[in-house]
Amino acid sequence: MSIYDFVVKTNHGKEKSLADYKGKVLIIANTASKCGFTPQYEELQQLYAKYKDQGFTILAFPSNQFAKQEPGTAQEIEQFCKLNYGVSFPIFAKGDVRGETAQPLFKYLIKQQPFKGFDNNHPNAKGLQDAINTNFPSFMEGDSIKWNFTKFLINKKGEVVGRYEPTTTPAQMTEKIEALLKE
Template identity: 60%
Template sequence: MSVYDFKATTMKGQEISLSEFKGKVLLIVNTASKCGFTPQFEGLEKLYTTYKDRGFAVLGFPCNQFAEQDPASNGEIQEFCRLNYGVTFPMFQKGDVRGETAQPLFKYLVKEKGFKGLDMDHPNAQNLLNFIKKNYPDFLKDDSIKWNFTKFLIDRDGNVVERFEPTKTPEAIAPEIEKLL
């Protein structure tokens, strides 16, 4: 099994197979428009424009499961990302990424690469950890996605290579992407 076995619905409502990205290195990210990590859109777009000609793509999946930080419609989310961060990478329709209602793709990603902890060198790491402990303590009991902007790096064969928590910036992931290109 690989990410190519899954389908996703584009912002325009078209269901596509992720096999359309076969042969590319992918960074699959659950996103949110009203999160402290939302400025990562800028770094994700920079990764995309830097490496897309070498066979790389970022795939964004908005989610409203974390403190309702992406309540807008799919169209509004896409417009927000384009206007505020110049996002040109593929974005898919909003859906759940954790729990029973999680999209099958995200259930697979989490199964392949579980939670290994936050990058505590990030300036917001302790605040995020404290917030989750206080408001969502069950989130810390399993390998599920803990917050917005969890990133999964996929090789050209569709295998999940690495998982990066929200506290790992897109810029810090660039060397890992380059190794796979």
């Protein structure tokens, strides 16, 4: 099984097979418009612009599961991303990414790449950890998505080769992306 076995909904409600991305290096990220990590959209867009012509893309999956930080409609989310960060990579339908109601794709991703902890060198790492422990302690259980802007790196074969928590910026993934593009 690979990510190519999944069909997801676009931001416009149409079904899209992830098999359409065969042979590409991907970042699959759960996103939100009203989060402290929302500026990562800018770095994601920069990576997309730099590598899209080399077989790279980003797939964004908005979720409102984390402190209701993605309350907008599909149209509002798309407008926000384009106006504020110039996002031109695909944005998919808003949905759950953790727990029993999680989209099947995200259940698969977390099984392939379990939670290994936050990057404590990030300036927001301690605040994020404290906020989750105080307000959403169950989020820290198991390998589920812990917060917005968890990023999964997929190789050209559709294999999940990395998981990066919100405390890892997209720019920090550059070296690994470049290596995968050369494979």
